[in-house]
Amino acid sequence: MFQRGPKRLDEEGMVCAAITALFEEGYDRATIELALIRQAPVDLDLLAQCYERLFAAGAATEPHSRAA
Incomplete structure (x- = not known):
């Protein structure tokens, strides 16, 4: 009847x-x-934004973070 995504x-x-x-x-x-x-x-962009928002602060404070 109706097609819904x-x-x-x-x-x-x-x-x-x-x-x-x-x-x-x-x-x-x-x-x-x-x-x-x-x-x-x-929405993959939203998924990436959430990861960045949730975990970016924690990654920046890790003592053994590596620069690429």
């Missing part, structure tokens, strides 16, 4: 909350991304 994970708060929850459970970035993408289409 799948629901998208495109709300920043929801994506960031999902990343945080899965990370706290011990999942790595690759597993988290795969899980979210399998759940519903994800």
Whole structure:
């Protein structure tokens, strides 16, 4: 009858909350991304922005961070 596209994970708060929850459970970035993408289409730019916002501050303060 009606053709509807799948629901998208495109709300920043929801994506960031999902990343945080899965990370706290011990999942790595690759597993988290795969899980979210399998759940519903994800705006990949938003996914990257959430990662940067959530983890950029922590990476900058690591004593053994390496410059490329």
